[in-house]
Amino acid sequence: MTTESTDVLVVGAGQAGLAMSAHLTKAGIPHIVLERSRIAERWRSERWDGLVANGPVWHDTYPGLEFPGFGPDEFVPKEKIADAFADFAKRDKLPVRTGVDVTSVHKNEGSRGFRVETSKGPIDAKFVVAATGxxxxxxxxxxxxxxxxxxxxxxxxYRNPAQLPEGAVLVVGAGSSGAQIAEELLKAGRKVYLSVGPHDRPPRSYRGRDFVWWLGVLGKWDMTTPAEGKEHVTIAVSGADGGKTVDFRKLAAQGMMLVGRTQSCRDGAMHFAPDLARNVEEGDANYLSVLREADAFIARNGLDLPEEPEAHKIGPAPQCMTDPILSLDLKKAGIATIIWATGFSSDYGWLKVDTFDAKGKPKHQRGVSTEPGIYFLGLPWLSRRGSSFIWGVWHDAKYLADQIAIQRGYMAYRGPQH
Known part of the structure; x- marks a missing residue:
């Protein structure tokens, strides 16, 4: 079988892989993008039906990515996001091949580059970008x-409330996904228990500006590492219903039962940590700190933005905070479904190179791995806080394309001419 060759092989055609391809194309660097399913597949088949972007159109985008029919301050539904990525790849004629699974990547010993084994045959590539996110x-x-x-x-x-059997639902995890799914189920008439761990809870908007704007002007998107102790803290924010602030106290007032972090299950009963009040209060403190920083920024820069005193008022603590549920018998509570909004782990089993630590995490600096020629893109905190967002991955991809161009330049040098 003839082995195909290319300069750069990009694995994954989601927001990271397409951004990488766009920058490589602009730089005139030959490359191929391989995607095991469809372009932006995770937006289509691994998210619930009612999901919309957590940021408005003007911010959750990159150059050339278009969302027809949506204004700059609207939040785009997931299917339209996937359509926009597919249209972007088609319009710019990006070299994406769908339905191709990458099974392994090995270093070519004694020669440049890597042998990439795929479901459609082998490919030799001088550089490989893992853009699987x-x-x-x-x-x-x-x-x-x-x-x-x-x-x-x-x-x-999870897709929608009708998918679940009759009965109450326990949602474990109160980041953006868990909070939105729990509220959707509550609106559908379900009895909902929400297990709330440590979280940041920014305002959706304040004084006429969306929180993504505030994170920008306050320099928070450019943080290069999470604050100490905040490495695994989730962010509760929602673009649903036109965008709104997630407020756990208000959700409790509407009938949602809040509990602390899920710890164990014994004899048919769930057991929760006695930390609910602290988690909610620390989330409130995070929310208020953003408001104070925003007020200071407005005053310092003389901006004419309307005051919003009501935003600073925190509602009363619901009973589930003052008298927390520490144990819950699943049968007695009528819980028929548990939804785990507990995040993800990475899976680089196909990448057979020496660039991972003892826990399997990639070793890299701004996406440039310790294995020369291997690059990572789309990871949280790859270079800064915004790295895993649509707009953030665009800038990271530009940096990696530049690094690849630099290495190609070195390898093109043939030595002194005599």
Whole structure:
């Protein structure tokens, strides 16, 4: 079988892979993008039906990515996001091949580059970009045994309330996905329990500006590492219903039962940490700190933005905070479904090169790995806080394309001419 060759092989045709391809194309660097399914597949088949972008159009985009029919301050539904990526690739004639699974990547010993084995045959590439992102392998903690008699699913498998059996629902995880799914179920008339861990809770908007604008002007998108102790803290924010602030106190007032972090399941009962009040209060403190920083920025720069005193008022603590539920019998509570909104782990089993630490995390600096010729793109905090967002990955891809161009330049040098 003839082995195809290319300069750069990009694995994954989501927001990261397409951004990488666009920059490589602009730089005139030959490359191929391989995608095991469809372009932007995770937006289509691994998200719930009602999901919309968590940022407005003017911010959640990159150059040339268009969302017909949506204004700059609107939040785009997931299918339209996937359509926009597919249109972007088609319009710019990006060299994307769909339905091709990459099974392994090995270093070519004694010669340049890597041998990439795929479901459609081998490819030799001088450089390989792993653009599969961070959301690869859903995590369901091994807490609740199958014998508990409840349906368990990860948030990636949830589609809509009608999909679930009759009965109450426990949602574990109160980041953006968990909070939005729990509220959707509550609106559908379900009894909902939401397990709330540590989180940041920014305002959706304040004084006429969306929170993505505030994070920008306050320099928070450019943070290069999370604050100490905040490495695994989720962000609760929602673009649903035109965009709104996630407020756990208000959700409790509407009938949602909040509990602390899920710890264990014994004899058919769930057990929760006594940390609900602290988690909610720390989320409120994060929310208020953004408002104070925003007020200071407005005053310092003389901006004419309307005051919003009501935004600073925190509602009363609901009973579930003052008298927390520490144990919940699943049968007695009528819980028929547990949805685990507990994040993802990476899966680089196909990348057979020496660039991972003992825990399997990529070793890299701004996406440039310790294995020369291997690059990572789309990971949280790759270069800064915004790295895993649509607009952020565009800038990271530009940096990696530049690094590849630099290396190509070195390898093109043939030595002194005599």
């Amino acid at each position: 961070a959301f690869q392998k859903p995590i369901i903690p091994p807490i609740v045994p199958e014998s508990a008699g409840v349906l368990q699913m990860h948030s990636t498998a």
